[in-house]
Amino acid sequence: MSEHEEVVKSIGDKMGFTPKILETLKDIDPHFVRKYNRCNEKILTDGAIEAKYKVLMALAVVASKQCEACTVSQMRSALNHGATKEEIMETMEVISITSGAPAVAACRDALKLLKD
Incomplete structure (x- = not known):
């Protein structure tokens, strides 16, 4: 390889x-x-900050850039790293406060992964 x-x-x-x-x-x-x-x-x-929290930060950043495909990717990674629904929804609150409705809307497809 x-x-x-x-x-x-x-x-x-x-x-x-x-x-x-x-x-x-x-x-x-x-x-x-x-x-x-x-x-x-x-x-x-993992480093000083666990990978799960770094991925949640990445989710917030890509949402602020309104990249829908990126939010799906970061959501899948967050779930794979053990992020809970509660942690993800708190991250969504941060996204809403810091980046507004367009950033939350960019997470539309990513949030569907919580239903699976």
């Missing part, structure tokens, strides 16, 4: 799924995937 494939596999293992963008980037420009390894090393790994 190449270094690029290992990075994609490692990120997929930690998130609980492999984001489609990583598969696409791996096919188009395998070297670009190395840049995503920072995500693997910093966000998806």
